[in-house]
Every structure is written in structure tokens, then in C-alpha cells.
Amino acid sequence: MAQMTMIQAITDAMRTELKNDENVLVYGEDVGQNGGVFRATEGLQKEFGEDRVFDTPLAESGIGGMSIGLALTGFRPVPEIQFFGFVYEVMDAISGQMARYRYRSGGTRQMPITVRSPFGGGVHTPELHADSLEGLMAQQPGLRVVIPSNPYDAKGLLISSIRNNDPVIFLEHMKLYRSFREEVPEEEYTVELDKATVKREGTDVTLVAYGAMVHSSLKAAEELEKDGVSAEVIDLRTVSPVDYETILESVKKTNRAVVVQEAQKSAGIAASVAAEIQEKAILHLEAPVLRVAAPDTVYAFTQAEEVWLPNHNTIVEKVNAVMNF
Amino acid sequence: MKRTLENIENQFETFQILNEEGQIVNEDAMPDLSDEDLKEIMRRMVYTRILDQRSIALNRQGRLGFYAPTAGQEASQLGSQFALEKEDFILPGYRDVPQLIWHGLPLHQAFLFSRGHFKGNQMPEGVNAVSPQIIIGAQITQAAGVGLGYKKRGENAVAITYTGDGGASQGDFYEGINFAGAFGAQSIFVVQNNRFAISVPVEKQSAAQTIAQKAVAAGIEGVQVDGMDVLAVYAATKDARERAVTGEGPTLIETLTYRYGPHTMAGDDPTRYRTDEEDSEWEKKDPIVRFRKFLEEKGLWSEEEENELIEKTKEEIKAAIKEADNTPKQKVTDLMEIMHEELPPNLKEQMEEYKEKESK
Numbered sequence: 001m002a003q004m005t006m007i008q009a010i011t012d013a014m015r016t017e018l019k020n021d022e023n024v025l026v027y028g029e030d031v032g033q034n035g036g037v038f039r040a041t042e043g044l045q046k047e048f049g050e051d052r053v054f055d056t057p058l059a060e061s062g063i064g065g066m067s068i069g070l071a072l073t074g075f076r077p078v079p080e081i082q083f084f085g086f087v088y089e090v091m092d093a094i095s096g097q098m099a100r101y102r103y104r105s106g107g108t109r110q111m112p113i114t115v116r117s118p119f120g121g122g123v124h125t126p127e128l129h130a131d132s133l134e135g136l137m138a139q140q141p142g143l144r145v146v147i148p149s150n151p152y153d154a155k156g157l158l159i160s161s162i163r164n165n166d167p168v169i170f171l172e173h174m175k176l177y178r179s180f181r182e183e184v185p186e187e188e189y190t191v192e193l194d195k196a197t198v199k200r201e202g203t204d205v206t207l208v209a210y211g212a213m214v215h216s217s218l219k220a221a222e223e224l225e226k227d228g229v230s231a232e233v234i235d236l237r238t239v240s241p242v243d244y245e246t247i248l249e250s251v252k253k254t255n256r257a258v259v260v261q262e263a264q265k266s267a268g269i270a271a272s273v274a275a276e277i278q279e280k281a282i283l284h285l286e287a288p289v290l291r292v293a294a295p296d297t298v299y300a301f302t303q304a305e306e307v308w309l310p311n312h313n314t315i316v317e318k319v320n321a322v323m324n325f
Numbered sequence: 326m327k328r329t330l331e332n333i334e335n336q337f338e339t340f341q342i343l344n345e346e347g348q349i350v351n352e353d354a355m356p357d358l359s360d361e362d363l364k365e366i367m368r369r370m371v372y373t374r375i376l377d378q379r380s381i382a383l384n385r386q387g388r389l390g391f392y393a394p395t396a397g398q399e400a401s402q403l404g405s406q407f408a409l410e411k412e413d414f415i416l417p418g419y420r421d422v423p424q425l426i427w428h429g430l431p432l433h434q435a436f437l438f439s440r441g442h443f444k445g446n447q448m449p450e451g452v453n454a455v456s457p458q459i460i461i462g463a464q465i466t467q468a469a470g471v472g473l474g475y476k477k478r479g480e481n482a483v484a485i486t487y488t489g490d491g492g493a494s495q496g497d498f499y500e501g502i503n504f505a506g507a508f509g510a511q512s513i514f515v516v517q518n519n520r521f522a523i524s525v526p527v528e529k530q531s532a533a534q535t536i537a538q539k540a541v542a543a544g545i546e547g548v549q550v551d552g553m554d555v556l557a558v559y560a561a562t563k564d565a566r567e568r569a570v571t572g573e574g575p576t577l578i579e580t581l582t583y584r585y586g587p588h589t590m591a592g593d594d595p596t597r598y599r600t601d602e603e604d605s606e607w608e609k610k611d612p613i614v615r616f617r618k619f620l621e622e623k624g625l626w627s628e629e630e631e632n633e634l635i636e637k638t639k640e641e642i643k644a645a646i647k648e649a650d651n652t653p654k655q656k657v658t659d660l661m662e663i664m665h666e667e668l669p670p671n672l673k674e675q676m677e678e679y680k681e682k683e684s685k
Contacts, residue, residue: 051477056504056507057500057503057504057507059500059503059504061466061496061497061500062466062469062497062500062501062503062504064466065463065465065466065467065469065470065497065500065501065504066466066467066469066470066473066504067470068466068467068470069416069466069467069468069469069470069471069472069473069474069484070470070471070473070474071470072414072455072467072470072471072474073414073470073471073474073475073477073478073480074474074478075474075477092460092463092497093463093466096460096463097460097463097467101455102663102664102665102666103443103660103663103664104446104455104456105446105447105448105455105456106443106444106445106446106447106663107443107447107662107663108446108447108448109455110666141664142664142665144669164666165666166665166666194669194670241669241670241671241672242671243670244670244671245670
């Protein structure tokens with residue numbers, strides 16, 4: 001076992017799959033010699049050659065469209081979109097094309113593409129770098145959206161994503177890249193897609209979160225513990241499709257739920273999860289399902305960023321609200 | 326200071342082999358085609374013209390669905406397709422169903438595509454193509470990818486994609502040809518310049534005098550071809566194919582052509598944006614008329630042969646429509662089943678709901 005940061009675990013996952021399958025290709029802007037702007041592909045071009053790990057021209061739609069063409073010739077592309085705020089440039093290739101190809105070809109073609117991309121707030125980026133756009137992706141049928149919260153899951157989920165024969169949008173929260181290390185096996189392993197995990201057991205309230213908000217939720221749970229509130233924390237890991245089984249099992253036990261996301265409040269993952277909970281478990285609920293989310297504005301410029309973003313304090317507030325309902 | 330645009334028209338002279346009178350005007354460029362090949366090209370063009378007429382009629386009877394007329398563009402569509410090998414990959418636009426048919430898509434499936442049935446989109450095993458693209462230009466970046474994939478695999482094959490003059494304004498057009506150039510992809514980009522993107526004339530699309538010259542900015546080969554001259558289109562595509570598979574890079578081919586019919590059968594009225602004079606100007610350039618003259622001159626074609634072919638084509642169309650009619654209607658549960666490799670849990674629940682609905 002090695003101690004790895006999340007970014008090291010991500011590099012390790014790509015290295016593993018580049019070794020395992022000669023059809024795997026890793027590419028994007030600055031991905032080659034430079035090893036990516038976050039060094040996610042550090043050393044991979046040197047190890048696997050320019051034919052398999054390479055720089056592309058600076059055009060996201062081109063990267064997306066080219067990935068489809070490479071998939072049509074039997075490759076397993078792992079393109080990087082340098083920051084997920086740039087996804088608007090490649091929306092057609094992702095939502096209009098790769099998500100629909102299996103159906104459009106009457107089930108005869110597949111798109112085993114894993115689009116990797118950094119996102120997430122709190123690191124003082126310029127505009128359109130930090131936005132949480134997973135809800136936009138989840139709205140598109142045919143896409144799987146995966147968001148790891150830690151190094152171990154990141155490696156296992158990325159390997160599973162690359163091996164999956166349908167397109168995966170793999171979102172990496174920038175704040176988690178180097179914020180902590182943990183034990184990550186050097187050998188290959190997978191973490192199952194579409195499966196949430198219980199990060200902390202509790203009996204009074206269920207906190208459903210993903211990405212960096214898993215850590216805020218865990219911190220909130222610790223504080224709540226001091227006040228005698230026992231919070232269960234679920235990490236979705238795959239935000240589309242959502243593992244409702246795990247959520248509902250927990251809610252039926254705790255009878256209260258707060259759904260936490262860094263994205264804006266309306267029409268996102270949290271809204272969808274809250275709706276499903278009330279559809280499937282209304283008689284188990286002692287209080288309305290509340291959401292912790294950012295306000296319904298575009299992502300804030302850096303000066304307003306810290307207040308704009310949800311944090312453990314806002315989570316504690318909402319939990320207190322459902323406890324005192 | 327030298328001006329960029331000086332004499333640019335000389336560099337992109339329209340390449341022609343067969344003129345409007347059916348005479349060879351460029352003997353040196355005459356491709357190496359046997360008499361049988363020449364007749365086959367003619368058969369395909371006539372077949373496609375008849376198919377277009379029948380498709381329009383069927384559409385008017387409410388028996389077809391989505392259809393984009395092809396008459397006028399036969400030389401551009403079929404001359405380029407005839408230059409391909411079986412292993413070459415076609416990424417068509419929505420008007421490019423004829424190329425798919427000649428690449429191996431059975432006719433009844435082409436009708437199913439029009440009728441909105443997923444079976445119309447299933448290329449048979451070994452037919453290297455995808456179904457027609459609806460988003461203008463999306464196929465161009467994909468063709469760069471297929472061409473790069475072939476290069477990486479060392480395949481003796483190319484990707485060919487089709488769009489129109491409007492498509493050459495899309496960002497994906499520039500990104501696609503630029504990627505292909507940067508990677509030396511084995512790709513051919515055909516722009517069928519039929520002068521109108523629905524109603525907007527090509528003059529309003531760009532200040533560029535030709536679409537072919539856009540290749541220069543991508544650092545790839547560009548050629549403008551008489552798109553009503555099937556021999557010129559064939560020769561240009563053959564040359565582009567040869568260059569692509571020998572590592573000389575991708576090519577942009579602009580074919581100057583015209584669609585006689587409306588944009589699609591969904592209510593477009595060309596009299597709102599084109600004049601009768603323009604229509605008849607272009608009809609004089611008709612690809613089939615001039616090729617017929619050429620073949621008759623060589624003693625390779627007769628009216629009798631053509632009439633026989635027309636009758637045979639009509640019979641084939643009738644049979645294909647019957648086969649399409651006999652295909653059970655597509656169900657919502659079919660869609661659910663084929664969208665993913667594995668049915669996601671949310672769809673499992675919805676599948677049950679729709680199975681129930683469909684069983685009633």
C-alpha cells in the first residue's frame with residue numbers, strides 16, 4: 001500500500017488501464033509532455049509514448065468529437081476537459097452525440113469514453129473553472145456521472161469507468177486533489193459504479209452528499225455528535241444514476257434526510273434525490289427533506305466565493321431545522 | 326505588402342473532367358475506370374434519381390416520414406462514394422442516405438430510418454458507416470477521430486464525411502479539419518455546396534470566395550470540384566483517398582452542386598428563396614444528362630437499358646417498402662433496452678411501467 005493524494009490515485013488508475021488495454025488512449029490540452037495542468041497525467045506520455053498519451057489542439061468540441069471517432073474505431077478514449085466549466089464548448093459532442101450513439105445506432109455501436117474533468121469551488125479560480133455542472137450532465141440520458149470524494153474511490157471508480165462500455169463523465173473536485181493522502185493499493189482494483197457508500201453510520205438523520213461536500217458533511221456530523229445528534233453520511237459516488245436503494249434504506253432508519261450539494265439549489269442532483277425520497281418513503285419521514293446548496297446564481301467571483309459555497313455550518317443549520325421540525 | 330486574397334480564385338479553380346455537353350475537357354485527369362465501372366456509376370445515379378422521386382411521392386402520401394431530397398446531387402454523392410473501398414467509413418449528413426445505400430445499407434432500412442425506427446439506424450455487420458447526422462457539422466470532428474483511429478491502427482482505410490455549404494460555417498467544421506490536419510488523420514471532408522443552407526445563400530455564409538480555400542487555414546489539401554461532374558468528383562475523392570492512406574494527410578473537397586427539391590419534405594418552399602431562372606440554369610448542368618451523353622457517345626448506354634433499369638428500380642423500391650411495412654413498430658421498451666449496455670436502476674422501474682402499457 002502506498003499513501004496517495006487523489007490526483008496520484010487518478011494518475012495511477014490511468015497508468016493501470018493504459019497497461020491493461022492497448023485500446024486506452026489518454027489525451028487533452030496540455031496532457032502530454034506537460035502532464036496536465038494539475039499533473040494528472042504526469043509521466044504517462046513518457047511511459048506509454050506519444051501515440052497513446054498526447055496533446056490535442058485547444059478545442060473542446062474537437063476533443064469530444066474526435067473521441068467519438070476513436071471509439072468508432074475500437075479505441076477506449078480517456079479525454080480530459082481541462083476545466084469542467086469549458087464543457088459548454090463540447091456539449092453537443094457529449095450530450096448530443098456520445099450519450100445517444102448506442103441508441104442511435106440501434107444498439108450496434110458503443111461509446112466506451114471516460115471524459116475526465118476537474119471542477120469544484122473554493123480554490124479561487126477565474127470564472128468558469130469551478131462550476132458544479134453535474135446536474136446538467138445528469139439531465140442527459142445515456143451519460144453516467146461519477147464524482148469521487150477520496151483517493152481510494154477515485155482510483156477504483158476511474159478504472160471501472162474506463163472499463164465501462166458506455167460514456168462516463170468523471171468529475172474530479174479540485175479541492176480534493178491534494179488536500180489529503182490515504183492508503184491506496186498499488187495493484188489494480190475496482191470500485192463498483194452506481195453504488196453509494198455509507199461513510200458514517202448514524203441513527204437520527206441521513207446526510208446525502210458527494211464530492212467535496214462529503215467531507216463537509218462528515219465534519220458537520222462530528223459537530224452534531226457533540227449536540228447529541230447522530231448523523232449518517234452517504235457518499236453517492238455515482239450521481240447519475242443515483243443509488244436510491246442505499247439512500248432509502250438509510251432514511252427508513254433515520255426518518256430524516258438532508259441532501260447536500262455544492263451546486264445551485266434548483267433542478268440539480270439534490271432536488272432529484274429529495275423528490276425520490278418523498279415519493280418512496282414519505283411515511284417514514286418525520287420532517288421535510290431539506291437541501292443544502294449554493295444560491296441560484298452563477299458561480300461567484302472569488303471575493304464572494306467562500307460565503308457562496310455551502311459548508312459544514314450550513315449543513316449543521318439544516319440538520320437542526322429537520323431535527324426541530 | 327502582399328495581400329492575402331490576391332488571386333485566390335486561381336488557386337481554387339473548379340476541377341472538371343466532363344463538361345455540360347458530356348465532353349471530356351480534361352483528358353489528363355480522366356480516371357482509370359473500366360466500361361463496366363462507368364456503367365455502374367450511371368446505374369447508381371439513375372437508381373438514386375428514381376429513388377428520390379419515389380421517396381418524395383411516398384412522403385406526400387404520408388408513407389415515409391423524414392426525407393431530404395437528393396436530386397441534383399447524385400454526382401457529388403455517388404461519385405465520391407464510388408471512390409471508396411468497403412473498409413472506408415462513412416459519416417453522412419442527413420441528405421446522404423444514397424451513399425449509405427451504396428455502401429451496404431439495405432433499402433428497406435433506409436426507409437425505416439425515414440420512418441423513425443431504430444432498425445433503420447443499424448448498419449449491417451461489415452458496413453462501415455453510422456446513420457445520418459442531424460446536427461450540422463457534428464460528424465466532422467468525429468470523422469477526424471475515425472481517420473485518426475485508422476492511422477493509429479495502420480489501416481488501409483479512410484473516414485469520409487459529408488456536409489453542406491452551411492455546415493462549413495460551423496465551429497465543428499473548423500475544429501474537425503484542424504484536428505485532422507494536426508494529427509494527419511486519414512480523413513476526407515466533402516462539402517456539398519448546393520448553394521443554400523435551407524434558404525440562406527452561400528454568399529451570406531462567408532466572405533470566403535470558395536469553401537475549398539478554408540483548407541489552407543487548417544494546413545490541409547483543398548480542392549473545388551464541379552459537383553455535377555461525376556468523373557471529377559470520383560477523381561478528386563480517389564486522389565484524396567490515396568493521399569490519406571499514404572500518410573499525406575486529409576483533404577477538403579468542395580463540390581459545386583444544387584438540390585432541385587426542397588431542403589426537406591417538412592414544408593420547405595424553395596420558391597421563397599430561389600428563382601426559376603436559377604433552377605433552370607442548374608438543371609442544364611444535370612449530372613445524369615451529361616453522363617448519359619458521354620456514355621451514349623461511347624456506345625455504353627441506351628434508352629432501352631435505362632428504361633429497363635428504371636422499371637427494375639421501381640420494383641425494388643416497392644419490395645423494400647413492403648419489407649419496411651412488415652417491420653413491427655418500434656416500442657418505448659426497445660428504446661429503453663438498447664440505450665445502455667446494462668439497464669440502469671431508474672430505467673428498470675420505468676421499463677416495468679412501459680411493458681405494462683405496451684401489453685394493453
